[in-house]
Amino acid sequence: MSATPDSGRFSRRFAALKAEGRGGLITFITAGDPNYEISKEIVLGLPAAGADVIELGMPFSDPMADGPAIQAASLRALATGMKLGKVLQMVREFRATDDDTPIVLMGYYNPIYNYGVDKFLAEARESGVDGLIIVDLPPEEDVELCLPALKAGLNFIRLATPTTDDHRLPTVLSNTSGFVYYVSVMGITGTTSATGDAVKAAVERLRRHTDLPIGVGFGIKTPENAREVATVADAAVVGSAIVDRIAGGLDGNGKPEAGLVDGVLDYVRELAAGVRGSGDKQ
């Protein structure tokens, strides 16, 4: 159906995880946080640190669904001149070193709409992006970006939430591809986390509606959290907790301190060890 086939990186990566018998680790950072160079260094280091899928935030001035950590990350990135075009450039530079790790761009619609939907999609596909998560585009607005993205060979990954009931789930799952991102709590990023039992029940409910891999996020902070989630879902998504590590590596004036990159990647390694302990899943 698609005019351009998708990159295949998601299906290969989730198949590989299945073969390994473990859940994956999806890491989020905001592109350009705290500046382009350091952010790029972190992204380039993520696969070796154990990230299975990379989620890259496209900074936006008004991130309505994000908590303080990711809001601040967006503002830090914008303050150093980060722009949508540079996010794509970062993906290109990453792809020169890694052709296997799927990359998802996550953000809000306005910068893309402003850039020009067709231009953005073509450049994103060409630069090596595999999928998009656009927080403020529900299925009701699929003609805006979702359908053009699928046609351009990019996966459109939808968020399912505790408020997405069985009646609505088919709507949310239609036109979604790559994986399904289950937001385990009602609320903004980086707040509370759901209990293991609630996540398990939610994942089981989703599996009755879809064969797509399921990533679960919001509120995952420790390797133990990550392991617990990756045991019942196909992957655990960690965002704010990693972004907090970036913020923690800045001095009083917001300047990056030596060791920031290593600190972030060490933390990702701990999380990766966590999901690698999820091998007893089934």
Add this chain to the structure above:
Amino acid sequence: MTQKINTYRAGPDEQGHFGIFGGRFVAETLMPLILEVEKAWDAAQADPSFDEELQYYFKHYVGRPSPLYFAKRLTEHFGGAKIYFKRDELNHTGAHKINNCMGQILLARRMGKTRIIAETGAGQHGVATATVCALFNLPCTIYMGSKDIERQAPNVFRMKLLGAEVKSVTSGSNSLKDAMNEALRDWVANVEDTFYIIGTAAGPHPYPAMVRDFQSVIGRETREQMMEAEGRLPDSLVACIGGGSNAIGLFHPFLDDTDIKIIGVEAAGLGVDTDKHAASLTGGRPGVLHGNRTYLLQDDDGQILEAHSISAGLDYPGIGPEHSWLYESGRVEYVSATDKEALEAFQLCSRTEGIIPALEPSHALAYVSKIAGDLPKDHILCMNMCGRGDKDIFTVAEALGVKI
């Protein structure tokens, strides 16, 4: 170019679109609730008892109908058009905002919601929301930018007296748009029990249409009162625009009377050719924010810019989507007035009519003062005096260099 349209009053369509504007650009967590609000609003409109209840409170609590007043001395002062004020500043709480709050809280009650949140800029919407929450005994949290809390101290105190919790917002530019972001964040976390009373005719569908319909009482009354006073409809209508709810409320019942000239006045701050203004139509371009597509002040990367206006109620980088559509369709003319012009109109109105206007409608009056003198004496111009200026005296004193 003006396109020929049979009616300007048919929008939005079922998806909430006014042409390309409007829509439902919200996170999935909110989507089921947005659909629930839409369903409840449709049901309420079909139920005569909802309107009966609303009319009861409009009459006995808000004090509607608000008068239509012939501003004789200002008319003489300008020496041209006959100036009328639709006096929504005489409503309970001092502005048009209560029309919408009353409607929405009755809807929230029908939906069984037990907690109310709202954003506020000047504090008028916050005060109106806190007021109806006190009336119906519902807990209420108001989000307000820290910058606005500073410049609207009297309204902050009023909200607290009314029992509301006022939360200071320190993210982004610390003003109205950021308060709206924060209210949306609250809503995402509390969808089960909370109703968000949006203060202007913007946000995701059905809010722009719903707020417009609650505010249209202004225009409906004006039609009737003008027929009574003059035996005919006015020749022109003027209202100020931030998000644009007072304006759409006055304009909407007149949109298909195409002989009537309709003018919206945006806040030009220090001037639309500077980077310190709030004129989204004059200085912005279409984009997506806060649940709808509309004209926005934004940079070349699609990042939302900080708006500026001396009037906190107009200090918003967007505008209701129906205005964007009316702008592109050519039905309504959008102009702007600067801080300085608004300040002059504020003083002129106080001295000449004994009405201290809010800084928001002072922008409308500033534009009226530019055109009225050149209009013929039989030209009837009606301006929406949408708020009173008590809340602004500190801001105005400071701008005039007066210590109080």
